[in-house]
Amino acid sequence: MAGVTIASLHKRFGAVRAVDDVSLDLSPGEFVSLVGPSGCGKTTLMRIVAGLERAEGGTVSIAGRDVTGLRGADRNVAMVFQSYALYPHMTARQNIALPLVMRRLGARQRLPLVGRAWPGTRAALAGIEADVIATAESLGLGHLLDRKPAQLSGGQRQRVALGRAIVRRPDVFLMDEPLSNLDAALRVQTRKEIVDLHRRAGASTIYVTHDQAEALTMSDRVAVMMAGRILQVANPTAVYDDPRDLRVARFIGSPRINTLAAEIGADGLVRVAGQAMGLAASARGAHVYALRPEHLVLAPAPLMQGRGLAARVEHVEFLGEALLVHARLTATGEDVVARIAPEDRNRLPADGVVGFVAAPGRGLLFGADEARVAAVPTAPMPAGARVHG
Amino acid sequence: MAEAATIAQTRAAPARRHAGETAVAWLLAAPATLAYVAMILVPSLALVVLAFTDYELGAPGFRWVGLGNFTELMADRGFLRSVANTALYVLFVAPVSVALGLAIALLIEGGRRGRALFRALFFLPVVSLTVAMATAWSYILHPTIGPLNALLRAVGIDGANWLGDSGTVLLSLGLIGIWENAGFNLVLFLAGLTAIPRDLYAAAEMDGVKSAWDRFVTVTWPMLGPTTLFVVIITTVRAIRVFDTVATLTQGGPNKASEVILFTMYTEGFSFFRMGYSAAITLLFLVAVTVLMLVQNRLIDRRVHYG
Known part of the structure; x- marks a missing residue:
């Protein structure tokens, strides 16, 4: 269980303030949505937390540790992308296994063929296989493990992407509009599954979306972001009934x-x-x-x-x-x-x-x-x- | 009666319209079809026919010789030498220029500045005329006045007679071929690199892929698969077709050490006017290239398109 603390982050792209003095605290295991119109800086903010983007000012701490200077690979953070970003040449099994392979095997052990000769490789591989299968079963992917992404439906690809994120038990989940490529019916169903997954994993989750319905239904708290700033962070009821800003009131609620x-x-x-x-x-x-x-x-x-x-x-x-x-x-x-x-x-x-x-x-x-x-x-x-x- | 006639008319109408459409389609396709038939199909067929004759340019007639040209080729040491030389040249030029093109493309893609400049610089050999560049090369590689040997002398190495020695001539031509092809491959690889979704690199970073090598193995190389297949095929074909550097720089010499297939074909056809014999070489060449392409395509295609 690990919380996330974001303190006065700044990021510009040219003259645009993509992230403008943003602070946000997630308690361990909390589910916070970043919601806002496109271009409001929510994805940039998430990418800074992921370590994929460098902020010009401010700090990010995960589990009380300042990770601002660490690269993404060293932050123990998992991310689910809108495009799923699955490796098309790998099977579902290999996709889910990759984060474990990169962490549990040394460079020499990852060599094709000869890698297996290294001491401990077989045991590590067996452990990885067991974890992959357990994760896949929990997502209902057991029978699809040998397929490549191109042979999977959108919903199945989405599950593989989720599997790749949860398999290594990260401190923090980052999800960047993971449902926007699914059809409406599947989206509603997957909403619930992601919340279940989040509860079981117990990791803090930052969920980026432009869909206020997702933000309101899934989150413990909703952070409404516009023009690089967080206008309000509150639980879904408060954001809806008690908006602190007219822009929040206008953005949340349909019609x-x-x-x-x-x-x-x-x-x-x-x-x-x-x-x-x-x-x-x-x-x-x-x-x-x-x-x-x-x-x-x-x-x-x-x-x-x-x-x-x-x-x-x-x-x-x-x-x-x-x-x-x-x-x-x-x-x-x-x-x-x-x-x-x-x-x-x-x-x-x-x-x-x-x-x-x-x-x-x-x-x-x-x-x-x-x-x-x-x-x-x-x-x-x-x-x-x-x-x- | 009138009714029946109308029905017959309405039934006939779609057929007529269909026929009309067909005619228009043929009309529209006619220029391309005629050009294809006149420029490619007829010459190719003529070539196949010629390959089984002893036709010589300017001769009043010809005799059918069956497989005579081919049996003669199999015994022709000059021809066999040119096949071996071409094979060596391809085995040297194709892999090195593909690898070099990829390496430079990765360097340019990874760099922050001067992309357009470097791309243009390395692409220059492709757009420059080989025949014109040959003059520069023959100067650079000249054994006594060439800057290459001058440079080597300065560091205490005795240079070679690069284009005049049968031991180094193929190597020299190969290096020029690499210089020509690497720039072309570089541009193709750069296009392939820009087509790789950035998200995959971000996902790899999240998955703990840290080193540049792991990133290359996990994302770049597999995603470049289709590009690489294309580059390998194109480079192989371009290397097999090596001709202008040979024709301008060495004329196949010294002592047939740089004799390549197309040059042999050219000499047989246009210096000795043995059109039948030359056609037989061309036919073998075409068959060999086609088979090579098919094999490469079959072998690699299934492994680079992840469908």
Whole structure:
């Protein structure tokens, strides 16, 4: 069991700050996702931890040992690549065995044919074979060991890549978008398998992804990265419900969080297009009000009794388990999306004009600098206006 | 009746369209087909026919001699000498220029600066005219005024009469051949090297592959397999076809010590005008090259494409 400490790492590519003063702590056995849009520096950060890329400043420690100056091969870190990076000329068995061969056999013992004559080689090879088979069995690869990567499906190649990573029991797993080349169904299944694998191996895992669903479902903590900086590190619930930055709020959650221009008056109430949204803050002036699609409560306009924001329904998407209602605010022309239960479809008014309010206690406030601004809920909404909550 | 006619028409239509398409296809392929037939197929067939005759250039007619040309070749010591010389030349030039091309490519690829410069420098022999370069070589290798021997004298070694001594002439021609071919192979290997996914090197580093040699054995060499196969075949063919250095520098001499197959063929055909005999040499040459290529391809192909 070994933790990872990343302290104020810096890395530039030309004028671009790929990694800009990043610090992150992983406790032993923790699963942390680095999530962010492409080009945000998450892969670079991982490659620095792996020792494949050299940082210009800052340190990386694994199990309390400063490894900043060590090359990747000396860090006892395993990495799973997006492309799998399997050696195409080797069988699955040879691919999985390679990290053990490189570590347990000396250069002379690795020579073809004559290597076996060296004392201890046979015993070492037998040990490697046993470990490879145990790893392969645990991944359901036992019958595929003699195939080359080209003869394996995408999912099978992915398992071989995982096998090559876990076979030598590393201190840290690094995974760089390992699921992005799999089809959707396999991705969901493999998600769970990777988490199981992580629990069994007990090593700290850094998991890079641009897919927020993977980050939220798999991780102990999620680090949201943008433009080379980590904006927030927190458990999945906190990242979703309590984002510290508007960019985090926008990146996490699908469909995207609704953002509306808001004004805080002298009375401290947050108003959008003149309507109080049920939030109060000590800040004043122009802000951004944000509300998740599932926290919009829609009702036919007459039922709202003058409360709530009037909007016209533009388009309804059926997702199976929910409906997405795309609407445009009558007052400001801003677009909003609401997620409602499918059975509420026939409650949408025929003329398409609805009113909406925030579900009680929901709604987030952000300043002009995109940082979260403290706000507290005010009065609950009137009973009877509720269509869905 | 009218109905039946329409049906017949609609049925015929696809067939007509098909025929039209075929005609257009032939029309479009005609220039290439004609060129291929006129430039390659007919001369090759003529060559095969000639190989069984005693035709001489300018002669009014010819006689069929069956395998006569071939039996004569098997007894022709000059020809056998040229086969042996060519074999020696290929066995020297092909492996060395492949290995050298790979080594320089690895050095250039591993270096940080001057890639384009070095690539151009080493590729220069390929684009320069061998006949023109031969003048430079005959000067460099000249026994009395050549800079090579001057250099050797300066360090106290007696140089040889590089192109004039039957003991060194093949070696000298071979070195020139290597100089020509290594640059070509280098460019091919550089292209092969850039095609290797960087992720494989990163994976090797993670797997504990530390030394440059292990990296080469684990990633570079296996991934260069298809390139190497191509380079080996191309270099072998280029070496077997050695002609212009021989023709310009040694004329097969001294005393047939640098006589190679293509030069023998050239002398028989264009100096002695024995077209039939020359055609027989060419035919043997073509068969030998084809067999060699097939064998190489069969032997190596399965081991370099990991499908």
